[in-house]
Amino acid sequence: MHYHPLTDNDRQEMLRTMGARRFEDLLVGVPEKLRSREISVSESPSEFELRKQILKIGRENLNSQSTLSFLGGGSYEHFSPAALAELLNRNEFYTAYTPYQPEASQGTLQAMFEYQSLIAELTALAVSNASHYDGATSLAEAGLLALRHTGRRKILVARSVHPHFRQVLRTYLEAADFQLEEFGFEKDGRFRREEFEEFLTSEVGGVVIQTPNFFGVIEDLEKVADAVHDKGTLLILAANPLSLGVLRAPGEWGADLAVGEGQVLGLPMSFGGPYLGYFAATRELMRKIPGRLAGMTIDREGRRAFVLTLQAREQHIRRKRAASNICTNEGLCALGACIYLTLLGKEGIREVGELNLDRAHYLRDEISRIKGFRVNRDAPIFNEFTVVSNKPFGAIQSKLVPQGILPGIDLAPLYPEMKGAFLVCATETKTKEDLDRFVKALGAV
Amino acid sequence: MLIDSESRLSFEKSSAGRHGAKLPKSRLAKKGAESVPEPLRRRNPACLPELTEPEVVRHFVNLSKKNFSIDTHFYPLGSCSMKYNPKVNEWAAALDSFAGVHPLQAEETAQGWLQVFYELEQDLKEITGMDRFTLQPAAGAQGELCGMMMVRAYHASRGEPNRRKVLVPDSSHGTNPATAALLGYEVVEIKSNARGRVDLEALRRQVGPDTACLMLTNPNTLGLFEEDIFQITELVHEAGGLLYYDGANFNALLGIARPGDMGFDVVHLNLHKTFTTPHGGGGPGAGPVGVRQKLVPFLPVPLVEKQGDRYAFDFNRSQTIGRVKSFHGQAGMLLRAYVYIRTLGSAGLKQVSEDAILNANYLKAKLKQVFPVAVDEPCMHEFVLSAKLSSAKDIHAVDIGKRLLDYGFHAPTVHFPLVVPEALMIEPTETESKETLDRFAEAMIQIRNEAEKNPDLIKNAPHSLPIRRPDEVLAARNPILTYQDWLVSLETKEEPKLSLRS
Numbered sequence: 001m002h003y004h005p006l007t008d009n010d011r012q013e014m015l016r017t018m019g020a021r022r023f024e025d026l027l028v029g030v031p032e033k034l035r036s037r038e039i040s041v042s043e044s045p046s047e048f049e050l051r052k053q054i055l056k057i058g059r060e061n062l063n064s065q066s067t068l069s070f071l072g073g074g075s076y077e078h079f080s081p082a083a084l085a086e087l088l089n090r091n092e093f094y095t096a097y098t099p100y101q102p103e104a105s106q107g108t109l110q111a112m113f114e115y116q117s118l119i120a121e122l123t124a125l126a127v128s129n130a131s132h133y134d135g136a137t138s139l140a141e142a143g144l145l146a147l148r149h150t151g152r153r154k155i156l157v158a159r160s161v162h163p164h165f166r167q168v169l170r171t172y173l174e175a176a177d178f179q180l181e182e183f184g185f186e187k188d189g190r191f192r193r194e195e196f197e198e199f200l201t202s203e204v205g206g207v208v209i210q211t212p213n214f215f216g217v218i219e220d221l222e223k224v225a226d227a228v229h230d231k232g233t234l235l236i237l238a239a240n241p242l243s244l245g246v247l248r249a250p251g252e253w254g255a256d257l258a259v260g261e262g263q264v265l266g267l268p269m270s271f272g273g274p275y276l277g278y279f280a281a282t283r284e285l286m287r288k289i290p291g292r293l294a295g296m297t298i299d300r301e302g303r304r305a306f307v308l309t310l311q312a313r314e315q316h317i318r319r320k321r322a323a324s325n326i327c328t329n330e331g332l333c334a335l336g337a338c339i340y341l342t343l344l345g346k347e348g349i350r351e352v353g354e355l356n357l358d359r360a361h362y363l364r365d366e367i368s369r370i371k372g373f374r375v376n377r378d379a380p381i382f383n384e385f386t387v388v389s390n391k392p393f394g395a396i397q398s399k400l401v402p403q404g405i406l407p408g409i410d411l412a413p414l415y416p417e418m419k420g421a422f423l424v425c426a427t428e429t430k431t432k433e434d435l436d437r438f439v440k441a442l443g444a445v
Numbered sequence: 446m447l448i449d450s451e452s453r454l455s456f457e458k459s460s461a462g463r464h465g466a467k468l469p470k471s472r473l474a475k476k477g478a479e480s481v482p483e484p485l486r487r488r489n490p491a492c493l494p495e496l497t498e499p500e501v502v503r504h505f506v507n508l509s510k511k512n513f514s515i516d517t518h519f520y521p522l523g524s525c526s527m528k529y530n531p532k533v534n535e536w537a538a539a540l541d542s543f544a545g546v547h548p549l550q551a552e553e554t555a556q557g558w559l560q561v562f563y564e565l566e567q568d569l570k571e572i573t574g575m576d577r578f579t580l581q582p583a584a585g586a587q588g589e590l591c592g593m594m595m596v597r598a599y600h601a602s603r604g605e606p607n608r609r610k611v612l613v614p615d616s617s618h619g620t621n622p623a624t625a626a627l628l629g630y631e632v633v634e635i636k637s638n639a640r641g642r643v644d645l646e647a648l649r650r651q652v653g654p655d656t657a658c659l660m661l662t663n664p665n666t667l668g669l670f671e672e673d674i675f676q677i678t679e680l681v682h683e684a685g686g687l688l689y690y691d692g693a694n695f696n697a698l699l700g701i702a703r704p705g706d707m708g709f710d711v712v713h714l715n716l717h718k719t720f721t722t723p724h725g726g727g728g729p730g731a732g733p734v735g736v737r738q739k740l741v742p743f744l745p746v747p748l749v750e751k752q753g754d755r756y757a758f759d760f761n762r763s764q765t766i767g768r769v770k771s772f773h774g775q776a777g778m779l780l781r782a783y784v785y786i787r788t789l790g791s792a793g794l795k796q797v798s799e800d801a802i803l804n805a806n807y808l809k810a811k812l813k814q815v816f817p818v819a820v821d822e823p824c825m826h827e828f829v830l831s832a833k834l835s836s837a838k839d840i841h842a843v844d845i846g847k848r849l850l851d852y853g854f855h856a857p858t859v860h861f862p863l864v865v866p867e868a869l870m871i872e873p874t875e876t877e878s879k880e881t882l883d884r885f886a887e888a889m890i891q892i893r894n895e896a897e898k899n900p901d902l903i904k905n906a907p908h909s910l911p912i913r914r915p916d917e918v919l920a921a922r923n924p925i926l927t928y929q930d931w932l933v934s935l936e937t938k939e940e941p942k943l944s945l946r947s
Contacts, residue, residue, distance in 0.1 A: 176627065
């Protein structure tokens with residue numbers, strides 16, 4: 001095996017050194033009954049043959065290079081500079097472990113610190129952790145934090161929050177015997193304010209609103225934070241971080257916690273993962289944040305140094321009294337997001353936001369002109385929007401896929417009341433030709 | 446604070462007007478950015494650093510050089526299985542035909558991904574002896590959470606919600622009690638016997654009608670196989686409890702023994718340990734969870750089914766605990782593990798564990814003259830030494846670890862498991878050569894000598910790394926967690942000294 005350096009000679013010599021006759025002598029503790037079973041997995045071809053097999057399996061997937069995809073809904077096709085992938089391939093980054101030995105991990109630790117700084121800047125909040133598994137689990141952790149902080153048992157969440165975010169939140173809350181209540185949305189996709197106000201009682205520990213929400217609509221959160229805080233409740237905003245160069249930031253809305261999916265910051269869609277959940281909070285909540293935090297300090301010679309800090313919150317120290325059971329975060333994905341934001345810089349993050357607004361608005365205008373298709377032109381959107389058609393989505397899809405176009409996400413399975421509606425996304429990756437081709441194909445369905 | 450050019454933050458290298466990415470200039474819409482109503486727009490610009498591409502590249506490449514990693518150093522970190530991450534795995538995960546696929550694409554357009562999921566599940570079932578797997582959990586700790594949610598749902602479905610206790614050995618990983626506590630369980634620690642295994646008598650005293658589950662790592666964190674495993678599983682099952690297998694140490698058992706055959710009901714695997722997906726400086730991981738038949742109804746949705754020669758997602762499962770993660774889990778990591786299993790095949794997988802065990806026992810044999818072994822018996826893939834030396838009372842495990850860095854080796858896991866005073870937990874893995882182990886053993890012997898002759902050398906180590914020991918107390922007492930915090934702290938403190946040293 002080309003990954004295993006021991007030769008037969010080595011093995012013999014090593015056994016001799018330790019005074020064992022044969023390898024099996026080392027397994028004295030393992031009951032014989034367990035050892036009799038041989039496992040049987042696939043054959044092991046050469047690397048060349050295996051690569052051919054993998055390429056063949058890959059051909060059973062349509063991908064964003066070979067097709068024109070208008071899918072969004074929590075995972076997005078964005079431009080990622082070539083320098084980003086190149087840097088993530090640095091062996092010293094991707095084959096390192098969690099930086100428990102700070103002297104041998106200053107690279108990872110400083111990058112974590114810079115990532116936290118970038119997220120704090122983007123969200124306009126004071127503190128960011130070093131990331132969670134994904135947007136949905138980040139939200140679940142935020143929900144649990146809000147309940148711990150307030151000592152309450154209920155989270156109130158808008159139904160316009162990503163269905164997977166809500167499902168994961170529900171799984172986490174129900175498993176700990178907490179409650180989840182949902183409030184609805186208006187026809188144009190905005191959350192329903194009267195219902196929100198009606199359900200917001202002093203029993204609610206946290207309110208969750210997403211902006212732009214699952215339908216792509218930018219929520220107007222005027223006075224929301226005040227209403228939430230009046231009840232002693234925390235406001236959790238799930239915001240698309242790539243929109244924050246142009247859209248009002250969670251901290252600017254008065255949010256206590258901001259969470260969301262960080263895949264948009266330069267990472268591939270990769271069929272759903274690995275991604276990263278960003279997690280930011282006010283300074284007041286700093287010591288209650290779950291997950292890893294990097295901090296700046298000095299070494300024995302007074303030099304700048306970075307360490308994992310406030311570890312008294314974490315499972316390896318606190319065991320059953322930890323703030324969360326989280327151990328591994330999404331280190332390399334957070335590094336990717338950090339590099340992406342550093343490459344984009346102050347101007348780039350605004351520009352990319354404007355480009356998304358531009359492409360989505362152009363597409364929405366064009367689709368609104370197609371007979372048999374309706375879009376809501378009143379709601380403010382970022383880079384996606386809902387389209388309603390008389391034709392079933394299945395029919396549209398089966399017409400467009402053979403032309404190499406993936407038209408969007410069917411909303412009916414996720415929201416039964418939205419029959420005939422689908423979600424369409426256009427990011428900065430789409431050119432005028434791409435968008436026109438899509439519009440023409442839709443018109444011909 | 447002394448700041449050399451290599452520890453300047455990207456923010457501190459920023460210069461107004463620079464940018465490191467080239468974006469399209471064209472605008473298509475009549476009203477795009479202008480259409481956002483004023484109150485919904487950002488108030489103050491996000492002040493990200495402004496650097497050009499070459500500056501960003503140099504910044505991060507130089508940062509990377511401050512890290513130890515598997516590809517540059519021997520990394521014998523116990524219970525973490527820091528082994529070589531094969532490059533063909535990375536090749537596969539970077540292919541457009543996998544990386545460019547959207548998770549909500551129609552099933553017919555993502556059959557390749559579904560095939561990978563399906564076949565990986567079949568392999569993991571075979572390797573562990575479990576009946577079904579969910580591939581959704583993002584890491585070991587989330588696998589534990591998912592597994593324990595299923596345990597909870599199982600007892601509830603049988604009208605036994607009063608099973609409120611989760612038992613964990615005192616040598617367990619911190620995630621075990623933290624996970625159980627997160628679900629509201631009462632955590633009971635079972636003490637180890639003199640040979641580092643679960644004390645059967647202590648277990649017998651704690652097991653009862655209120656037992657929900659025993660969470661066990663096998664081999665345990667001392668690297669020892671639980672010889673009484675059949676009695677343990679029987680004892681817990683007889684009381685109506687379930688058994689949870691923490692797969693952190695599964696690198697010892699590939700092709701040697703299966704948790705399913707030992708009687709475990711739930712198993713999580715750390716693909717980033719046993720199955721070579723890179724640790725990434727702290728993630729992403731992947732923590733698939735396998736269960737026996739009686740727990741299958743509670744698995745998260747969706748699962749992948751094969752129908753004829755097509756693959757499909759199954760969402761329709763009435764007793765499911767729900768979803769634990771967006772989309773389909775850490776797909777890119779699952780693909781890497783799939784490629785790894787295929788590269789090795791049955792014989793190669795068995796060789797993994799045999800060589801891992803051989804390497805650990807060999808290193809233990811070489812080191813036990815210099816540091817006492819916690820339990821001097823044949824070990825599995827790792828072993829624990831104690832750095833408690835009567836001849837060098839001031840030296841702690843952490844000091845030995847730091848001094849090893851000077852010798853070009855990453856430190857072992859130190860001060861864990863908690864049951865061993867001054868623990869040094871060493872896991873060499875199967876991808877290290879005998880020559881590397883010999884060099885490591887020589888370094889340990891030298892450090893042992895230094896401990897007696899020149900203890901200050903060790904207590905002040907490391908001496909040759911980018912920094913000396915950092916002040917962790919200061920970091921926690923006066924948290925500077927962002928560049929913005931740093932700017933604020935500057936207003937109240939003396940000016941930092943900029944060092945010209947690079």
